[in-house]
Amino acid sequence: MTEQWAVAVLGAGGRMGAEAVKAVDAAEDMKLVAALGRSDSLQALVEARADIVVDLTTPDSTEENVRFAVEHGMHAVVGTTGWDEAKRRSLAALLEETPQTGVLIAPNFALGSVLASAFAAKASRYFESVEIIELHHPDKVDAPSGTAVRTAQLVSAARAQAGVPASPDATTKSLEGARGADVDGVKVHSVRLRGLVAHQEVLLGGPGEQLTIRHDSFDRASFMPGVLLGVRQVAAHPGLTYGLDGYLDLND
């Protein structure tokens, strides 16, 4: 019998949470000890003796959930969006008080998406222009997506390090929103359309050419290998890890 992680899922009634409950339940090295919704008390995590909390809730509740988990000695694997820099800094400070505890905040659990963002950052050093289009189902509450924000941050950092100037843009007159949101100097455009799940294109432009790096999640099953990877790795990575790429070796 292999060791089993005691795993609790928060947001178990949601689109992602329901999928995660099935995935954790089916994993031989995990035991699903709690599947909680909005009306359940977080105290149930303590009563269930969870080692690891998987948070797939909403941007307005995730911070309280994760802080509760950390304060009670549990690791957390977080897919929920809304973790801006101030919230990440504050969580990292809390984690310094419990140096054995690990938290993974993964803007996207799909391995293809993590790779696409890494490839885009690498490629963006060689192109004059870069913009991001993210496309999601219309029930999504936040825009731009967490994935697009993370991709823009990676692209912006890679370009700054390589000394690439800002993407050229002569726009002086425009309707508000027409040029998208500015995330660390990278334009991000959000599409919400029935029929979609989660999709992203990074458009890279140079004189006479364009490279498009596109990733599609057609089904939420695409996120589950990353969720399980996070659960298996989080205890071995104390402190805060931002991005599933922190658990992968993408440098080769």
Ligand SMILES: NC(=O)C1=CN([C@@H]2O[C@H](COP(=O)(O)OP(=O)(O)OC[C@H]3O[C@@H](n4cnc5c(N)ncnc54)[C@H](O)[C@@H]3O)[C@@H](O)[C@H]2O)C=CC1
């Ligand atoms: N990192 C990734 O790969 C992915 C992340 N997401 C993100 O995950 C989050 C959830 O997405 P969906 O499942 O589509 O949303 P959803 O709206 O279907 O599910 C959220 C669920 O959380 C519940 N909830 C809210 N507050 C709670 C609390 N305090 N305790 C327990 N449950 C609570 C809600 O009642 C709802 O059932 C979003 O922020 C989304 O952007 C979604 C897909 C993939």
Ligand SMILES: O=C(O)C1=N[C@H](C(=O)O)C[C@H](O)C1
């Ligand atoms: O809400 C979603 O559906 C998704 N949310 C995450 C995000 O905002 O990037 C991950 C994925 O894009 C699906």
